[in-house]
Amino acid sequence: MAADSPILEVDGLTLAFGGVLALNGVSFPVAPGSITSVIGPNGAGKTSLFNAISGFYRPRGGSVRVEGRAIDRLHPPERARLGLARTFQNIALFRGMTVLDNIKLGRHAHMRTGLLDALFYFGRARREEMELRREVEERIIDFLEIDHIRKAPVGSLSYGLQKRVELARALAMRPRVLMLDEPVAGMNREETEDMARFILDVREEWGVTVLMVEHDMGMVMDISDHVVVLNFGQVIAQGLPRDVQANPEVIAAYLGSGNVDDLRRRFAADARKVA
Amino acid sequence: MRIASAKESYAADEALFDSAVQRRWFAALLAALVLFPFAADQYWAFLACLAAINVIAATGLNILTGYTGLVSLGQAAFMGVGAYTVALLENRLGTPFFVNLPLAGLAAAAAGTVFGLPSLRVKGLYLAIATIAASFILHFVFANWDSVTNGVRGITVPPATLAGIALDTPFKLYWVIMPVAVLMLLGAANLFRTRVGRAFIAIRDRDISAEVLGIPLLRWKLTSFALASFYAGVAGGLWAYFFRVVTPESFPLILSIFFLAAIIVGGMGTILGGILGAVFMTLVPEVLKLLVGAVAPVWPDAVVLLSPVRTVVFGALIVGFLIFEPQGLAEMWRRTRRAFHLWPFRT
Ligand SMILES: Nc1ncnc2c1ncn2[C@@H]1O[C@H](COP(=O)(O)OP(=O)(O)OP(=O)(O)O)[C@@H](O)[C@H]1O
Ligand SMILES: [Mg+2]
Numbered sequence: 001m002a003a004d005s006p007i008l009e010v011d012g013l014t015l016a017f018g019g020v021l022a023l024n025g026v027s028f029p030v031a032p033g034s035i036t037s038v039i040g041p042n043g044a045g046k047t048s049l050f051n052a053i054s055g056f057y058r059p060r061g062g063s064v065r066v067e068g069r070a071i072d073r074l075h076p077p078e079r080a081r082l083g084l085a086r087t088f089q090n091i092a093l094f095r096g097m098t099v100l101d102n103i104k105l106g107r108h109a110h111m112r113t114g115l116l117d118a119l120f121y122f123g124r125a126r127r128e129e130m131e132l133r134r135e136v137e138e139r140i141i142d143f144l145e146i147d148h149i150r151k152a153p154v155g156s157l158s159y160g161l162q163k164r165v166e167l168a169r170a171l172a173m174r175p176r177v178l179m180l181d182e183p184v185a186g187m188n189r190e191e192t193e194d195m196a197r198f199i200l201d202v203r204e205e206w207g208v209t210v211l212m213v214e215h216d217m218g219m220v221m222d223i224s225d226h227v228v229v230l231n232f233g234q235v236i237a238q239g240l241p242r243d244v245q246a247n248p249e250v251i252a253a254y255l256g257s258g259n260v261d262d263l264r265r266r267f268a269a270d271a272r273k274v275a
Numbered sequence: 276m277r278i279a280s281a282k283e284s285y286a287a288d289e290a291l292f293d294s295a296v297q298r299r300w301f302a303a304l305l306a307a308l309v310l311f312p313f314a315a316d317q318y319w320a321f322l323a324c325l326a327a328i329n330v331i332a333a334t335g336l337n338i339l340t341g342y343t344g345l346v347s348l349g350q351a352a353f354m355g356v357g358a359y360t361v362a363l364l365e366n367r368l369g370t371p372f373f374v375n376l377p378l379a380g381l382a383a384a385a386a387g388t389v390f391g392l393p394s395l396r397v398k399g400l401y402l403a404i405a406t407i408a409a410s411f412i413l414h415f416v417f418a419n420w421d422s423v424t425n426g427v428r429g430i431t432v433p434p435a436t437l438a439g440i441a442l443d444t445p446f447k448l449y450w451v452i453m454p455v456a457v458l459m460l461l462g463a464a465n466l467f468r469t470r471v472g473r474a475f476i477a478i479r480d481r482d483i484s485a486e487v488l489g490i491p492l493l494r495w496k497l498t499s500f501a502l503a504s505f506y507a508g509v510a511g512g513l514w515a516y517f518f519r520v521v522t523p524e525s526f527p528l529i530l531s532i533f534f535l536a537a538i539i540v541g542g543m544g545t546i547l548g549g550i551l552g553a554v555f556m557t558l559v560p561e562v563l564k565l566l567v568g569a570v571a572p573v574w575p576d577a578v579v580l581l582s583p584v585r586t587v588v589f590g591a592l593i594v595g596f597l598i599f600e601p602q603g604l605a606e607m608w609r610r611t612r613r614a615f616h617l618w619p620f621r622t
Contacts, residue, residue: 056486118471246515
């Protein structure tokens with residue numbers, strides 16, 4: 001396979017809820033090692049797109065391919081095992097567990113411990129758990145700077161920290177494509193900058209491809225290689241951040257009013273905020 | 276005050292009893308369990324055996340309902356499957372108890388897996404109703420499959436034997452029942468140090484995201500049902516050796532409700548909760564009976580007048596727990612322990 005053929009490819013994806021087309025023939029490639037962002041107004045279908053890629057919704061038509069292989073018939077856990085790891089817009093951590101256990105949970109699909117191993121906590125179970133603990137500590141907890149909360153119940157954490165724990169859990173999933181649904185929503189400026197840095201470092205150090213939904217234009221324009229714009233379930237533009245930003249259709253969709261200059265100013269201000 | 280609890284290694288941090296103090300307490304508890312029968316009369320040995328059997332069944336239900344979030348009112352029926360399995364194996368094949376008990380567990384696990392299938396589509400109250408249906412079906416089978424179960428007359432079970440000795444008193448059976456209970460509790464505790472236990476909890480907390488995170492719901496829900504029923508089956512097998520006669524009426528729906536109450540009172544989703552709840556539910560009625568008996572010499576009418584009150588007090592205790600300690604006895608225990616660890620700096 002050529003080096004730049006897409007690691008993930010969405011092809012003509014169509015998804016309907018009753019009469020509403022949440023996705024309508026959505027197609028775009030995700031290049032390996034890239035940071036690809038999906039943007040669009042509220043209700044454009046971004047989360048639905050993620051859910052369709054995860055296998056959580058069954059699309060009416062179209063296809064999702066990972067390294068050229070169609071995964072449309074795979075169940076969500078099988079897709080997770082292929083390396084499609086994700087976080088959720090409305091944080092989906094397990095409140096009854098500690099931070100450490102939440103992160104460990106991400107590795108589930110790559111472990112082999114069965115019921116009997118587990119009951120006796122012997123041999124494979126012990127070995128796997130020890131390996132996992134070491135890797136989570138040394139590669140993930142250190143990296144994301146969450147050492148101080150590893151034993152805390154997730155319910156007690158701030159919103160920003162919970163988002164970081166979700167990222168940690170996604171990293172434990174051995175991601176090849178890391179799908180982040182609004183990773184900095186509701187964060188203050190400092191937390192946003194930290195998260196942007198983590199995303200860039202993840203790509204750098206782990207060689208992971210990132211597919212991200214985000215409303216923070218400053219961050220999107222700053223760190224993305226490729227931007228896809230959704231509106232009413234359709235891709236209305238895609239390309240380099242710079243080109244998408246200048247596209248009048250995008251600006252119109254975003255503002256509704258079509259006041260281009262105003263939006264340009266907003267993009268610029270957002271960009272300064274992150275830089 | 277507890278100090279110096281920082282861990283030297285990940286292995287130490289992941290241990291079941293993660294401090295020397297805890298390990299010492301556990302050793303003391305085991306010693307107490309070994310010495311208990313020598314100090315107790317037959318009546319208390321009887322209660323200890325019954326409590327241990329109930330602890331096993333309640334712990335199984337706790338795995339399913341407390342940890343996996345699947346409400347079941349079929350636990351007693353699966354116990355019945357185990358009890359009948361032991362009764363049949365003893366009478367027809369005469370195999371030893373250490374073979375029969377695991378087989379009782381496996382037979383119940385098989386039944387539990389089948390009756391767990393609805394959990395793939397429904398949960399909560401709907402699943403509870405589906406499991407009630409399971410217990411009616413099993414009751415029907417016990418009562419009507421004459422050639423195997425001997426119908427409503429039931430089956431008499433010969434005592435378990437070990438090295439030629441018939442284990443026909445609570446004192447003797449204690450040496451089988453209590454070790455089995457301890458082993459099964461350790462197994463349950465181990466489970467939650469591994470991916471299996473984490474998968475159960477994830478399914479309880481949010482089954483839909485669990486699936487996207489790589490956890491196949493079908494596999495683990497059925498595993499949880501199978502395991503809970505295995506515990507019920509072994510408990511039922513021990514029950515058969517303990518009471519020595521198994522009839523369709525031995526495992527009524529009310530017994531399933533008893534186990535559910537035990538894990539709620541004890542604390543759902545904690546191993547300790549299953550133990551405390553089952554012991555509480557088994558012993559409190561007996562303790563109340565003793566209290567009534569104690570006042571009988573000074574107040575001869577006590578037995579007649581107070582016996583109905585006993586039931587009411589028992590019910591009130593349960594309701595009181597639900598209101599004042601919804602997290603159960605295990606949570607009370609945890610709080611007490613914490614107070615000791617922090618003493619005298621905080622109380
Ligand atoms: N489970 C569902 N059932 C019915 N309609 C749905 C469902 N999920 C999403 N929709 C609809 O699909 C459309 C797209 O929703 P989606 O959540 O994908 O938007 P989004 O782009 O993620 O928006 P936001 O930026 O607010 O997160 C909306 O009209 C929404 O109401
Ligand atoms: Mg969304």
